Amino acid sequence: MASKVRNVILCLSCLLLFVGPSSSLLETLVQGQEVKDGDELVSAQGNFKLGFFTLESNNYYLGIWYNDNRQRQDNLVWVANRDSPIFNNSGSLTIDDNGNLKISHGGGLPIVLYSGQGGSNTSAVLLDTGNFVLRELNNSEELWQSFDYPSHILVPGMKLGVNRKTGHTWSLTSWRGVVVPDLGVFTFGMDSNHTNQLVILWHDNIYWTSGSLERGHFTSSFSGISDSYYNFSYISNENETFFNYSVETSFTKSPRLVIDYLGRLSDDRGILVDCISRFSGSSKVERCMPAQLPECRSPDDVFYSHFTFMYNDGFKFSESENLTVMDCEAKCLNNCSCVAYASTIEDAQTGVRFGLAHRQDLMDL
Numbered sequence: 084m085a086s087k088v089r090n091v092i093l094c095l096s097c098l099l100l101f102v103g104p105s106s107s108l109l110e111t112l113v114q115g116q117e118v119k120d121g122d123e124l125v126s127a128q129g130n131f132k133l134g135f136f137t138l139e140s141n142n143y144y145l146g147i148w149y150n151d152n153r154q155r156q157d158n159l160v161w162v163a164n165r166d167s168p169i170f171n172n173s174g175s176l177t178i179d180d181n182g183n184l185k186i187s188h189g190g191g192l193p194i195v196l197y198s199g200q201g202g203s204n205t206s207a208v209l210l211d212t213g214n215f216v217l218r219e220l221n222n223s224e225e226l227w228q229s230f231d232y233p234s235h236i237l238v239p240g241m242k243l244g245v246n247r248k249t250g251h252t253w254s255l256t257s258w259r260g261v262v263v264p265d266l267g268v269f270t271f272g273m274d275s276n277h278t279n280q281l282v283i284l285w286h287d288n289i290y291w292t293s294g295s296l297e298r299g300h301f302t303s304s305f306s307g308i309s310d311s312y313y314n315f316s317y318i319s320n321e322n323e324t325f326f327n328y329s330v331e332t333s334f335t336k337s338p339r340l341v342i343d344y345l346g347r348l349s350d351d352r353g354i355l356v357d358c359i360s361r362f363s364g365s366s367k368v369e370r371c372m373p374a375q376l377p378e379c380r381s382p383d384d385v386f387y388s389h390f391t392f393m394y395n396d397g398f399k400f401s402e403s404e405n406l407t408v409m410d411c412e413a414k415c416l417n418n419c420s421c422v423a424y425a426s427t428i429e430d431a432q433t434g435v436r437f438g439l440a441h442r443q444d445l446m447d448l
């Protein structure tokens with residue numbers, strides 16, 4: 084009997100060794116700790132995880148994603164260093180002695196997410212909303228939160244709009260390509276005229292408008308975000324003007340509104356807003372701004388996109404122009420001698436650089 088009890092105690096103590104403080108189960112990062120590549124923070128109820136991830140390329144990013152087994156692209160909600168990838172798995176998130184929240188890595192200067200004021204006592208917690216919040220411990224003051232720096236994805240609890248006191252805007256910015264998180268050419272946010280509508284911009288041009296918000300829904304009958312699953316609110320006071328929203332979760336446990344590199348808006352059900360198809364006779368063109376076309380093009384033209392590698396030597400843009408696939412499409416549309424466009428780099432879907440073909444024999448459209 085006694086030996087049995089001793090066995091149990093022994094087992095408990097070895098168990099304790101294994102479940103003891105482990106950086107992969109905590110929701111909070113305190114000063115002096117680090118989240119290394121491979122470690123994860125998990126929110127209290129287990130809804131979200133924070134950690135480093137990589138896509139098809141050898142670029143590493145710090146991000147937040149729904150805690151499920153889908154591919155990272157499909158459950159991601161936030162990317163911290165989209166314009167500053169780390170080139171190997173040396174990344175580490177810390178709060179240093181001065182209160183800086185930063186990503187250190189082997190390849191150069193750290194990426195600072197929040198600049199502390201020396202000597203502060205702070206910690207950062209991953210909440211079950213998907214928000215990562217840095218707080219001063221002595222008075223719980225919020226110093227920084229990931230929801231204030233949206234990536235290309237909106238989740239309930241986030242805002243789209245502007246803080247009138249600081250001028251800080253909350254908006255989404257698309258990626259540059261399928262697996263290229265760098266800032267792309269589409270933004271999704273509140274109309275800068277502070278009218279109660281949402282807009283998608285291509286560069287600074289209006290690309291799509293939601294119509295104004297009435298009783299939780301946008302007036303555009305074709306706008307996919309206007310359906311019964313979405314309840315938007317528009318709030319405007321002396322401090323801030325913004326939209327927020329809630330989602331009827333019967334269609335998804337992991338609500339996300341995503342603006343993709345082609346300027347399309349989608350959720351877990353599929354594409355909700357798609358202005359690309361305004362040239363292919365699709366019916367989903369409601370509220371897309373008509374393109375300003377030269378006389379040689381007609382809105383009825385059937386226009387094909389070819390995201391494949393171009394072997395022919397057609398006309399090429401200088402790589403320094405750094406075009407996305409949609410920039411290239413616009414260039415092609417506006418140049419009457421253009422019959423097709425394609426990538427000049429083999430990994431076409433990443434779409435960082437594109438060329439424009441002018442040879443009439445390139446394609447038989």
Ligand SMILES: *[C@@H]1O[C@H](CO)[C@@H](O)[C@H](O)[C@H]1NC(C)=O
Binds near residue numbers: 172173189
């Ligand atoms: C990561 O890359 C940097 C240079 O970019 C190098 O100095 C460092 O040793 C590498 N670290 C690892 C863990 O490979």
Ligand SMILES: *[C@@H]1O[C@H](CO)[C@@H](O)[C@H](O)[C@H]1NC(C)=O
Binds near residue numbers: 202203204219221222
């Ligand atoms: C909390 O800490 C900060 C930074 O050290 C300090 O400036 C502030 O006065 C402290 N607040 C309280 C209530 O102690």
Ligand SMILES: *[C@@H]1O[C@H](CO)[C@@H](O)[C@H](O)[C@H]1NC(C)=O
Binds near residue numbers: 204221
């Ligand atoms: C930081 O704040 C925590 C909680 O208020 C406190 O227990 C701890 O002693 C503080 N640390 C320092 C270095 O002030």
Ligand SMILES: *[C@@H]1O[C@H](CO)[C@@H](O)[C@H](O)[C@H]1NC(C)=O
Binds near residue numbers: 274275276289
């Ligand atoms: C905002 O106002 C300017 C000037 O009146 C107008 O040109 C622009 O189209 C408006 N933006 C939207 C999204 O309506």
Ligand SMILES: *[C@@H]1O[C@H](CO)[C@@H](O)[C@H](O)[C@H]1NC(C)=O
Binds near residue numbers: 299314315316
């Ligand atoms: C939509 O949200 C508003 C504000 O949060 C709330 O008052 C209203 O009841 C909600 N409507 C529906 C249909 O859920």
Ligand SMILES: *[C@@H]1O[C@H](CO)[C@@H](O)[C@H](O)[C@H]1NC(C)=O
Binds near residue numbers: 320321322
């Ligand atoms: C605006 O901010 C001030 C200062 O933080 C606060 O006292 C006030 O209640 C805020 N107003 C609204 C409508 O939230």
Ligand SMILES: *[C@@H]1O[C@H](CO)[C@@H](O)[C@H](O)[C@H]1NC(C)=O
Binds near residue numbers: 240318327328
């Ligand atoms: C939107 O923001 C308002 C004001 O902060 C808040 O009262 C409301 O609960 C928020 N709605 C949602 C759906 O988050």
Ligand SMILES: *[C@@H]1O[C@H](CO)[C@@H](O)[C@H](O)[C@H]1NC(C)=O
Binds near residue numbers: 405435
């Ligand atoms: C292209 O432009 C984007 C945004 O301006 C920038 O982040 C990226 O580094 C540029 N890429 C190249 C290859 O110049």
Ligand SMILES: *[C@@H]1O[C@H](CO)[C@@H](O)[C@H](O)[C@H]1NC(C)=O
Binds near residue numbers: 398418420
């Ligand atoms: C159209 O493309 C040709 C190259 O084939 C170029 O010389 C011309 O300047 C372009 N026209 C416009 C309006 O961009």
